[in-house]
Amino acid sequence: MTDITVDEIKSRVDRHWDAIVELLSRKVALAAVSAKGITGDHMRKSAEFVAEELRGLGVDTKVVQSTNPDGTPGAYEVVGSRIVDENAPTILLYAHHDVQPVPDASVWKTEPFTATVEADRLYGRGAADDGGGIAIHAGSLLALGEDLGVNVKVFFEGEEEMGSPSFIPFITAHREAFESDVIIVADSGNWSDRIPSLTTSLRGNTTVDVTVRVLGHPVHSGQFGGPVLDANTVAAMLISSMYDDDGSLKVPGLKSQEPVGGLQRDIDEETLRRDAAILPSWRLTGSDSLASRLWTKPSVSVIGFDAHPVEGSFNVLADSATFRLSLRTAPSQRPEEAQQALAAFLKKSAPFGAVVEVKPLENGMGWAMDPDSEAVQDAQKAMQEAFGVEPINKGEGGSIPFIPELQKLFPQAQVLVTGPEDPQSNAHSPNESISLYGLRRNVVAEALLMNALAR
Structure with missing residues (x-):
């Protein structure tokens, strides 16, 4: 010095x-x-x-x-x-x-x-x-x-x-x-x-592509809709199955931890709402401190979804749907471990016997x-x-x-x-x-x- x-x-x-x-x-x-x-x-x-x-x-x-x-x-x-x-x-x-x-x-x-x-x-x-x-x-x-x-x-x-x-x-x-x-x-x-x-x-990060299949090929929604749900709806049901009633992830094997070094001050909710342009009607999801929810607890986002656009849509039941999930992991959890836990949960939770395929993508610790x-x-x-x-x-x-x-x-x-x-x-x-x-x-x-x- x-x-x-x-x-x-x-x-x-x-x-x-x-x-x-x-x-x-x-x-x-x-x-x-x-x-x-x-x-x-x-x-x-x-x-x-x-x-x-x-x-x-x-x-x-x-x-x-x-x-x-x-x-x-x-x-x-x-x-x-x-x-x-x-x-x-x-x-x-x-x-x-x-x-x-x-x-x-x-x-x-x-x-x-x-x-x-x-x-x-x-x-x-x-x-x-x-x-x-x-x-x-x-x-x-x-x-x-x-x-x-x-x-x-x-x-x-x-x-x-x-x-x-x-x-x-x-x-x-x-x-x-x-x-x-x-x-x-x-x-x-x-x-x-x-x-x-x-x-x-x-937080770490891991990404997967998920494909949901319900039919061998697309069919007419008027002729077959009812006993068969379209793949987009089933995919939405599969996505929602990852969460409990307050919006917390309930996927077994995904780890959480407390803020590193202790929580000196929690994030102000009003500031968070302003900075993220959150709608006034939105009730924040999850539990525990806002800091832990943003920094050290896992979160999943749907960052891509392959579906027919609204423009030009017609009365057909989609046979399959593919979406991409980005999972932010707790700082200490190996992303490969979290990826495997997420894939196992999605396959186990397939609604109504739909076929679910999970393609693992990149990981970051x-x-x-x-x-x-x-x-x-x-x-x-x-x-x-x-x-x-x-x-x-x-x-x-x-x-x-x-x-x-x-x-x-x-x-x-x-x-x-x-x-x-x-x-x-x-x-x-x-x-x-x-x-x-x-x-x-x-x-x-x-x-x-x-x-x-x-x-």
């Missing part, structure tokens, strides 16, 4: 603030939509932009194109390091430089790929997810300057929004680039733009932090000093599968999940934005954290 004070770090961030916002604005303008092709020239330019910015901060960076598991060219990744002392701790800074697409720009109130500041928020696709993470890392390095007391390695990924298919092969091929004592993943968010958070847990680790204590103190309020730890209902993979490959490393988002950020949605108040303090917090980790 160097002698640099909290007030000095805050002062340095203030002095460099315009440069930090400018970096983020230029990143938004690159429109690095990986869904348009991870090997595209726009993705290469995005990676080169990030690498060049880091070089200006003393980080020896390069752009490396990954290779997919099938041997085809993969994403453009940014890797690099700044070694200040071989005996000092090494911190790996992670963010991703790819962003979500913009399916309909007309529903945005600003131009999606033009950074626009309104009422202390900067709007633009990728402003929060994860341009904000890049800005936090760059800003903290800028603030520390020559007072940096830790070795820094960086990995800025180019395909996170596409599921990171080449992530593990890339790590395996460049293991030395990831060896570290602490890994800071800046791809999550805070309780609010005024209250900081460490992300304590992430959840993650839980160690609330007692030294790095966690340092991070919480840094957040309090930066924001002026006690941090409130929070879980995430979503999944970031590479985090448990990183933890498995580097078990000695302490993993911290931070990030630039807040409940109003609208990541993956129209009008994505980042709080400039929160961003400034997140930069200060990470600089303070790296200063503390230098010991």
Whole structure:
């Protein structure tokens, strides 16, 4: 740890603030939509932009194109390091430089790929997810300057929004680039733009395709409807059988757990309803704390359903129906185990003797932090000093599968999940934005954290 004070770090961030916002604005303008092709020239330019910015901060960076598991060219990744002392701790800074697409720009109130500041928020696709993470890392390095007391390695990924298919092969091929004592993943968010958070847990995810068959072929609904139900109706009955009367899952073998590190504050129902645009008439489903329902208890969503569209429909009983289920698992449950439990339940619960086939798809493990680790204590103190309020730890209902993979490959490393988002950020949605108040303090917090980790 160097002698640099909290007030000095805050002062340095203030002095460099315009440069930090400018970096983020230029990143938004690159429109690095990986869904348009991870090997595209726009993705290469995005990676080169990030690498060049880091070089200006003393980080020896390069752009490396990954290779997919099938041997085809993969994403453009940014890797690099700044070694200040071989005996000092090494911190790996992670963010991703790819962003979500913009399916309909007309529903945005600003131009999606033009950074626009309104009422202390900067709007633009990728402003929060994860341009904000890049800005936090760059800003903290800028603030520390020559007072940096830790070795820094960086990995800025180019395909996170596409599921990171080449992530593990890339790590395996460049293991030395990831060896570290602490890994800071800046791809999550805070309780609010005024209250900081460490992300304590992430749910896992598993997906299955389910096909329900009731007939050998479609038949006339007037001639055979009554003793035979159409496959769409039977599929709906099968889906509903997963839930009890209050909307809680009742699938045997699906595990739940309490919020990691204890529940410091439950999620406010009014805020949840506003943020999710929940209809006033809707009664929230499930039981126990809202936090546990969103962070550590399993949930199932129907994310796809193959059925004849209403336009052009006619009086026929559908012989089969296929739907896709996404199951969010408790952080500690193996997704393969949950997938098998879900498949067994669906097959056992087939209504009226319908034939149910379950096709297993991808799995992603959840993650839980160690609330007692030294790095966690340092991070919480840094957040309090930066924001002026006690941090409130929070879980995430979503999944970031590479985090448990990183933890498995580097078990000695302490993993911290931070990030630039807040409940109003609208990541993956129209009008994505980042709080400039929160961003400034997140930069200060990470600089303070790296200063503390230098010991």
